Structures are given as structure tokens and as C-alpha cells.
Amino acid sequence: MKTRTRLGLGIATLVVFVVSAQADEERVSVLRAGRVLDVVSGQYRSDVLITIERGLIREISDASEVEASSDWIDLSEYTVLPGLMDVHTHLCDNSYLGAEFDHWALPAASFGIVGVVNAKKLLDAGFTTVRNVSEPYYAGVALRNAIRSGWIEGPRMFVSGPMITMTGGHGDWGGWMAPEHEVRTPAETVADGVDEVRKAVRAHIKHGVDLIKVAATGGFYTEGSIPGAATYSVPELRAAVEEAAKRGFVVAAHAHGEDGISNAVAAGVRSIEHASLMEDASLQQVKEGGVFLVMDLLAAHYDLLETDKDYSDKQLGSSNEDTYRAYADRFARAYRAGARIAFGTDSGVYPHGRNAEQFALMVEAGMEPIDAIRSATLWAAELLGIEKNAGQVREGLWADLIAVKGDPLADSSTLKDIRFVMKAGKIAKMELSSTH
Numbered sequence: 001m002k003t004r005t006r007l008g009l010g011i012a013t014l015v016v017f018v019v020s021a022q023a024d025e026e027r028v029s030v031l032r033a034g035r036v037l038d039v040v041s042g043q044y045r046s047d048v049l050i051t052i053e054r055g056l057i058r059e060i061s062d063a064s065e066v067e068a069s070s071d072w073i074d075l076s077e078y079t080v081l082p083g084l085m086d087v088h089t090h091l092c093d094n095s096y097l098g099a100e101f102d103h104w105a106l107p108a109a110s111f112g113i114v115g116v117v118n119a120k121k122l123l124d125a126g127f128t129t130v131r132n133v134s135e136p137y138y139a140g141v142a143l144r145n146a147i148r149s150g151w152i153e154g155p156r157m158f159v160s161g162p163m164i165t166m167t168g169g170h171g172d173w174g175g176w177m178a179p180e181h182e183v184r185t186p187a188e189t190v191a192d193g194v195d196e197v198r199k200a201v202r203a204h205i206k207h208g209v210d211l212i213k214v215a216a217t218g219g220f221y222t223e224g225s226i227p228g229a230a231t232y233s234v235p236e237l238r239a240a241v242e243e244a245a246k247r248g249f250v251v252a253a254h255a256h257g258e259d260g261i262s263n264a265v266a267a268g269v270r271s272i273e274h275a276s277l278m279e280d281a282s283l284q285q286v287k288e289g290g291v292f293l294v295m296d297l298l299a300a301h302y303d304l305l306e307t308d309k310d311y312s313d314k315q316l317g318s319s320n321e322d323t324y325r326a327y328a329d330r331f332a333r334a335y336r337a338g339a340r341i342a343f344g345t346d347s348g349v350y351p352h353g354r355n356a357e358q359f360a361l362m363v364e365a366g367m368e369p370i371d372a373i374r375s376a377t378l379w380a381a382e383l384l385g386i387e388k389n390a391g392q393v394r395e396g397l398w399a400d401l402i403a404v405k406g407d408p409l410a411d412s413s414t415l416k417d418i419r420f421v422m423k424a425g426k427i428a429k430m431e432l433s434s435t436h
Contacts, residue, residue, distance in 0.1 A: 028053045029425065031401070032063050032072045033080040036393050037408070039377050042370040050080070052399040055425035060395055075403045075420060077433065081373065082393050083128025083400030083423060084415070085380035086355050088273055088294045088344025091118040091132055091157075092139035095221065095348050096302070103136060111139035119143060119154025121353035124429050126418035128400040129156040131344070131384060133213045133252055133273065134163035141208045153428055156400075158384055160213040161204035162189045163254060164197060164240065169231045170219030170254065194239040197232070201243040211270075212244045216253040217260030220303070221349075226315050228257035228277050237267035250385075252294075258282045265289045271383060273344065275334070276300065276327045283334055292340045292383045295331045297365065298358035299346035300324055306350075332366035341367075342383040343376035359412040369409045399425040405433070 031050040038045060049066060051059040063076075092115035094101045115135070122130060132140040144157035163170075167190055191200040201212050216232055218225035241251050250270035255261045261272055261282040271292040272278075278286075286293060303309045304320040316323050335341060343362075345355045362372040381391030390398050403420035421429040 030072045032076050034076045034078050036080045052425045057395050057397055057399050078403040080403050082377045084126045084376045085129040086127050086345055087131035087342045087380050088346050089130045089132050090348030091115045092135040093348040096350050108137045111136050112142050115143040116152050118352040123155050125353050126402040127155050128423045132157055132159040138207050158210040160211050161209045163213045164189045164191050164200045165215040166231050167192050170215045170222045170225045197236050197239045198243045201240050205247050212251045214240050214253055216255040216264040217257050230259035234263045234266050241268040265291050278330050287339050292342050294342050294344035296346035297361040299349035300327050302350035328365040335367050341375050342380045356415040359415050363412050
């Protein structure tokens with residue numbers, strides 16, 4: 001009898017929860033925006049009503065044509081934009097902490113716990129969607145699923161599994177160990193040759209990823225690894241691309257130097273991550289191939305200038321300041337050349353939540369403010385394949401919206417102070433001024 005009573009209470013609770021969830025989904029919300037940025041035209045529309053239902057933007061109309069209501073969410077003193085997207089994050093990794101965040105010493109569960117904290121930070125910072133490219137132990141997959149299930153708050157996530165890298169490649173840590181001690185690298189998947197690469201891709205797909213990430217060059221955070229040196233061959237990279245494509249997946253390639261970028265583009269990857277040592281020849285290949293560039297100026301600024309890390313072993317041949325300036329110049333050249341650029345910051349290299357600081361760095365490097373915003377909305381949505389659902393404030397699209405005080409086209413720093421965040425029609429943050 002007691003068991004039956006508990007079961008009855010459990011069913012009743014479940015029914016209440018389902019009804020409540022349905023009611024929340026069906027509730028109509030109306031926002032009154034002082035102005036809305038049309039990211040396609042680059043123009044503002046003033047005094048706008050945005051009606052939201054079932055997580056979508058149902059209608060956009062002129063507020064002046066309707067009698068004001070106290071039920072409206074009053075954003076009349078704010079500028080409304082589409083939710084921002086960062087397409088290169090590591091939410092389950094706090095590598096910026098250095099030895100304090102030792103991948104070898106932490107239990108696997110630690111990465112998921114860190115992810116929960118960082119996911120909320122990014123959502124509060126106005127990033128309603130992220131592409132999370134490589135985490136230890138499929139922690140990103142677990143975090144994405146927890147957000148989808150409503151267990152925790154966070155951005156919409158598109159995730160890879162651990163980065164696929166060659167023996168001794170970027171992410172294959174443990175070179176400090178004697179060779180008789182074979183230990184699996186905690187963060188990445190090591191695969192050599194076409195067959196092993198194919199098998200690694202298949203394993204990642206089996207475990208629920210949304211995309212594949214491979215290392216086409218060395219990297220900065222791995223001892224003994226050279227960022228400018230190519231790693232995988234074209235056949236190995238093509239194997240990853242072909243195997244992923246069988247199931248409708250794309251490949252993101254970590255690539256700093258010329259040869260690695262060229263190999264990755266020839267193999268058919270969807271995006272080049274970093275491109276910090278890219279020259280004109282590989283830039284031309286990137287542009288002709290329609291490949292996206294994700295150039296993480298903020299992570300570079302943090303490592304090279306803010307914390308002044310010692311990269312004397314990376315064969316860069318320049319000071320940290322000169323290395324950063326050269327990277328910013330490469331970013332500017334790519335932009336002027338008309339390359340497809342999507343906003344990605346490599347969060348985790350620097351403290352999560354600071355992502356929007358990259359807008360000012362992009363503008364400082366020579367990008368127009370509206371294009372910096374487009375890179376985190378329109379163009380990021382295109383890279384993710386969700387351009388029919390997100391990236392604009394438009395009827396029929398997801399109700400992913402943010403609000404700032406001021407004019408982000410005149411001052412990119414306004415994007416560091418997000419006052420209102422809505423994801424899929426649900427308010428995640430609302431910190432509005434009490435007086436107008």
C-alpha cells in the first residue's frame with residue numbers, strides 16, 4: 001500500500017511537471033525594444049514589439065501602433081540583438097588555471113562540474129549558442145545533454161568529442177614520462193594512419209557528438225609540439241572528413257601553420273581553427289574552398305600579452321607582442337580578402353565569460369563593428385548549419401535574444417555588459433535599470 005501511495009504521488013508530481021512545462025512553452029511573451037539591430041542590413045529599427053510563443057519569434061511589429069501594456073517586458077531603453085554565438089569553446093576545461101587544473105590529477109567528474117559553472121557564465125554573457133570543440137571524457141556531450149534536458153542552464157551546444165591527434169601530436173601529453181610507461185592521454189584521442197583515424201571518427205559518432213575535431217598541426221599547450229608544423233597527412237585528414245560525412249557530420253581542424261592549413265583545406269574540412277601563422281597562399285586556399293576561419297584573438301591576447309606565457313620553444317622567432325600583432329594583421333588580411341569568418345575565442349585558455357571582449361579586438365584589428373557582430377550571429381549560424389533557425393531577430397526563428405545599454409555599432413565594449421538574455425523564449429537573465 002505504501003509503495004502504491006508513493007507511486008501515485010510520483011505520477012501526480014510528474015503530471016504537474018509536464019503540465020507546467022507545457023504551460024511555460026505555450027506562454028506568449030511580448031518584449032518592447034527601444035531598438036532592434038537588423039544584422040543583415042546593419043540598420044536599427046526603433047520602438048519594436050517582439051511577440052514570442054513556443055520558443056519562437058511569432059511577430060515583430062511597431063510598438064507605437066499598439067496600446068501599451070504592463071505585461072510587456074520593458075526593454076525600451078535598450079538595444080536588442082540576436083543571441084551571440086561562440087564557435088570555439090572548451091566549457092569543461094579551465095586550462096587558464098595552469099597546474100591548478102591538472103588534467104592528469106582530476107577525476108573525470110571534475111570536468112562536468114566545471115562545465116556546469118562555465119555554461120551559466122556564457123549564457124549570462126549573452127552567448128545562447130556555442131560550438132564546443134574538444135573536452136576530456138566526452139564531458140561536453142554530457143553537458144550538452146544536461147542543458148537540453150533542462151537539468152541546468154546553459155547555451156545551446158554543438159560538441160565534438162576529444163580532439164583526434166597523432167602520436168606525439170598536439171594534445172598527446174605525457175612526453176615527460178619514460179617510454180616504458182604507456183598512459184592514455186586524458187583529453188584527446190590518439191590515432192595514426194587512415195584506418196585508425198576512421199575508427200576514431202566512428203567511435204566519436206557512436207558516443208553522440210555533433211561534429212569531429214582533428215589536429216592538423218602542432219599546438220601551443222603541448223610540450224614539444226610546434227604550432228607551425230603539419231601533423232596529419234592529407235589522406236588521414238580526408239579519411240576523417242569522409243567518415244564524418246557518411247553520417248552528415250563536418251570536421252573542424254586545429255591548424256596554425258601553412259602546411260597544416262593547406263592539408264586540411266585539401267581534405268575538405270568545414271573550418272580552420274586558429275590560423276595564427278597563416279600566410280597568403282593558404283588564405284587563398286581557404287577562401288577558394290569556402291572554408292570558415294575561426295581566429296581566436298582573445299585567447300592569443302590573453303596568452304601572449306596579458307599573462308606573457310613563455311613560448312620560446314615554439315619556433316616563432318618573435319616576441320609575444322610581435323607575435324600577437326602579426327596574428328591581428330593576419331586576421332585583418334583574411335577579413336579584407338573576404339574569407340568567411342566565424343566568431344570563436346578558445347574560452348578555457350582564458351577565464352570563461354569574458355568572450356565578448358573579442359569584439360573590440362576584432363574591431364581594433366580592422367573589422368567593421370557590424371561584421372564583428374555578424375561573425376557571432378549570421379556567419380556563426382551558417383557555420384553551425386542553423387541559419388534557418390538562428391542568427392537574426394526575425395519572425396519564425398528561435399527566440400534567442402539579448403539586450404544591451406547603448407550602441408554596439410558605435411562601441412563594441414557595450415557587448416561586455418549584457419542586461420537581458422532570452423534563450424528559446426525563456427528568460428535566462430534580466431538585470432535592467434530600475435529607473436529610466
